Amino acid sequence: MIHGRLDAGLYRWLWLCLLLITLVLSNTSRSMARALDARWLIKYPGAWRVDMKSGISRFMQWLIDDASLGPVAFSQLTRGIAWIIEQPYQLVLGFLSSGLVTGQGSNAVQHLPPVSWLAVIVAVAVLGHYARNLWLALLVGVAFSYLAVFGQWDSAMVTLASIIIAVPFGVIVGLLLGIGMYRHAWFDRLLSPLLDLMQTIPVFAYLVPILVLFGFGPVSALIATIIYAMPPMVRVTALSLRGVDPETRELGIMTGCTSHQLLWRVLIPVARPGLMVGVNQVIMLSLNMVIIASMIGAGGLGYDVLTSLRQLKIGLGIETGVAIVVLAVALDRLSQALSERSDAVLIGRGGRSLWRQYPRLTLVLLTLVCGWLLGYGIPALRDYPPQWQVSTGLFWEELVRTINVNYFDELEVIKTHILTLFMLPIKRFLLGIPWPWGLLMITLLALRFAGWRLALMSLLLSVFILVNGLWEDAMTTLYLCGVSVIIACLLGIPLGIFAALNKPLGRAVSVFIDTLQTLPSFVYLIPVVMLFRVGDFTAMIAVVLYALAPAVRYAMYGVQRVEPQLIEAGIVSGCNAWQLLMRIRLPLASPQILLGINQTIMLALSMLVITALVGTRDLGQEVYVALTKADTGRGIVAGLSVAFIAIIADRMISASARRAQRRYSLGGDSSR
C-alpha cells in the first residue's frame, strides 16, 4: 500500500480531521456561501452544465429516423428483431392464454381455445415429479392451483408466456456470448466492462431506450427482459467453461476432437452443472424484469401490481403480490430441481407401449387433449369458473385497515423518530457538503482504498454526474442508499453470525433468505406502502427488505468457513465463546462480510430506483420520470449516474476486501 505501518496512526488522525472539516463545512456551507456571495459553492451553476441529455435524445431520434446499416434502415432492423421475438410469443400466449386466433378485434376467429387450466396444472406437477419427486410435484401443483383459485390465472399465464419466451432467448444468446468470451481474449476484454455496466445500470434505465426503439407493448418488454436477464448467463458460461479441469480439456484434444467437438462434446457437457445455475438465474431475473417491464406493456401480474399500487388498492395488490411470490417459488424450485437432476443412465426400454415407456408424457398429453375436447362441452374445464374463485382482497384490506386504525400512532411514532433522529440528519449532512469538497473527498477515499487509478476514475465519474446537474439527486440517492445499507447491515450481519453459530437457526435463516431472494423486487413495495404510505421512510424499508439477504448470507458463509483448526487452536488457548467470536471468527470472516456489504449496496441501489414509484426524490425518480416521458437522454444520463455510484462503491469495497484477505493470507478467493 501507499503508506507504511509507521504512519498508520497519523493517517487515522488525518481522516478524523477530514471528517470533522466535512461536518463543519456541511453545516456552514449555506451561510458561508451567502457571506461570500458564492452561491455556486452549494449549487452547481446551470451555466456550467454540459447538455448530454439532448445529445443522446437527438442521437436516438437520428437512429430511428435516418440511420441505416447498408440498405437496411435501422428502424427496419428493430422491426425485424421485434417480429422474430413476437412470433413465438404470440404462439405461446395463444396456447396458454388467448387461444390461437387469426384476425384482429371483432374479426378475430379462434381456431383453438387455450389450454385447459387443469392441463397446465397437471403438466407442471408432472414436470416437478420428473425433476425430483412427488413432493415437488405437489408443491408446484398447489402453487399453480393457487393461481387458479385466487383468480390470478389469466395474468399469471401472460407472465408465464413472457418467461417461456424470454428464457430460451436469454440462455441461448448468453451461452453463445459466453463461449465467445471463453474462446477469444479480445472479446472478453470488450464484453467484461459492458457486462459490469449492464449489471449496475438500474432496470428502469434499460426500459427507456427500448421503449423509444420498439414502442410500447409486450415485445418491448420481452426485449428488455432478455437484455436484463442475459448478463449472468454470459458470465456463468465463460466462468464454467474456464472452470473445466485442464486435464479434461487435454483429454478432448488428445482424443483428436476438432474444436467444435471439444466444445460441444466435452466442455459444455462437463460444465453443465454450472451452466444450469446460469439458467436458474436467467429464469429468476426474467421473472423480476417481466414484472417491472409491465411499465412498458408487458401486461400480466406486473401490470396488476402496478395498477393496484397506483390506485392504492390494498387487497388486490397483496393478492397479486402473493401470486407473484407463488409463481417465483414454483419456478425457482422447479428449475433448481431440473438442474440438479442426475442423469440416471437409461437402460434400453424399447418394445414397450407408449404408456409404459413415457408415462409422464402420456399423462400430460392425455389431460391436454381431454381438456380441449371436454372444454367444448364443459366450459369449467376451459376457464376456471369465477364462482369457484376465492378472493382474499377484502381480508387484506380489512387487516391493513385494522392495523392502521389501531396502531396508527405507534407506527407513526416509529416512523417519525427514525426519520428525524437518523435519516434526516444524514440527508442534511450529505446535501450540505459543497460539491467541490465532495469531489475532493470521493477522490481521496478512492485513493485511500484502491490507489490512484480508482481515484482518477472516481473523480471522472463524479464529474460526469456533476456536469449533468445531478449532484443533488446523486446525494439524495447516496443518503437513501447509505441509510438503508446501514440498517440492513445492522440487522443482517448479526443475524448471519448467529445463524452460522447455531445450526437449526442457520437452516431456518437459509430457507428464509433463499425465498427472499427469489422474490421480484416489486413485491417488496406492496406491504410497506400499505403500512407507511409513500415517502423516504417507505422506500428505506423496502430497500432494507430487498437488500438484507446478501448481508446475512455472506456473514454466515464467512463465519462458517473459518477453518475448524483455527477454532480448535482458539479453544486450546483457552478462549471463551465471546473471545472466539471476536478474536478469531470475526476477523477471519471480515473479507466475506465486506463482500456481503458490497452486494447489499448493489442491491440497495437497484431497489432504490424501483422505489421511485413511492415518491423518492433521487436519481431513481429522474429515471422514472424519463421513462414516463419516454425521454431517452434524461433516462440514460440518470441511469448511468446510478451505475457510476455503484461502480465507485463496488471498486472501493472490493479493494478493501481484497486487502483484508491478503492481510490474513486467506488465498486467492477473490470471487464475489
Add this chain to the structure above:
Amino acid sequence: MSQNKLICQDVWKLYGRGASRLFRDHAGAPSLDSILSAGLTPAVRAANLEIRVGEIFVIMGLSGSGKSTLVRCMSRLIEPTHGALLFEGRDLRSMSSREMISLRRHKLGMVFQHFALLPHLSVMQNVAFPLAVQGMDRQQREQRAADVIKLVGLDGREQYLPAQLSGGQQQRVGIARSLAVEPELWFLDEPFSALDPLIRREMQDEFLRLQASLQKTIVFITHDFDEAIRLADRIAIMKDGAIIQVATPEELVKRPADDYVREFTRYIPREKVTTIASIMSAVADAEGTSGASLPGVAVNTNGLFVDASSKVADVARAIIESEQPVPVLNDRQQLVGHVHRQQVLDLLIEGLPE
C-alpha cells in the same frame, strides 16, 4: 528407419513474454541465469530424448521439475518454445492441425493423473468416446469398447457412471479409454499418483501385465522413484526443467550422474535394480553354445537356473538356498554364466561390487 518411436531434439519451453526473442539473442541456448533474469519461467530446457519402440520410458522428477510440461510438449498439448519432435521420423511441429487431429485419433493415447473421465457419460460411453469422436458407428465402437473394458477387468460395470466407481476403477476406465484406439505411443501422466498406496501397487502390476501382452511404446511420468524403477526399461531424471540423466534403473543406481541422482538412489535396495547378469561370473567362451551339457561346469543338482535379466531380489532366496552355483540363461535359453550365493550375499550386505 530407426527403432525410435519419438525423438525430442533440443526441446525448450519457456513461459513468459519475449521467450522467442531471448532465444534469438542467445543463439538458441540461453543459460538458466539469463532466462531467470529475463523474468521467464523455464519449464523445459534443452531436452533430448529418444523413445524406442516397445519400451517403457519413465520420466521421473519432483513436482515443478518440468516432467508434465515435457510430456505435453511431446504430444503438442503445449507448443514448445523451441526444438524438434520427430514421430516415426516425421516432424510433429510442422504438422497442420488437421494432421495432428488425425494422429491423435489413431496413434496417440494418454492417461491422466486425475483420470479426466467425462462425468456425464457411462463407463461404456467414456471408453467409446475417442471412437465416437472419430465418427465410428455405434455398434462397432461399443463392441470395441466392451473388449477393452474386459481387458482392464471392468466387465459388468459398463453402465456405471464414473462417480459410482472407486479411484482405482476410475483409472482403469481411463486406461481402457486410452487403449480403445490401439495407440502406438501411449502417454501416462502420473496415472497412479492419485491412488492409495495399496491400490497403486495393484495397478502397477496390472499395468505390467497389460504391457506384457500389448507391447506398446510408453512414456510414463511419475514423481515416485520406486514406481519408476519398478516399471521402467529406461528412466530420464529431470530437475529444474533439464534432463540430468537417462539410463536403465540399474545404471542409475550404479553410476548416478551427479549428487542429485545419487541422493535419489541412495535408499534404493540394490537387489531390486541389479540384474543377475551384472553379478554373475560369465562363462568364458559360452557365446552361442548350448547350455546344459557345457564341459567343466557343475550342473546344479536341483535343476535350478535363473534368467540373466531377473532382478536379484526376485531370485535371491533360491540362489542362497542352493549349495552350488546356479546357471544363468539368456532369453534364448543359452547358458551365459553362473551365479554363486556368495555373490548375492555380497550385494545384499555391502551394496554393489566394484
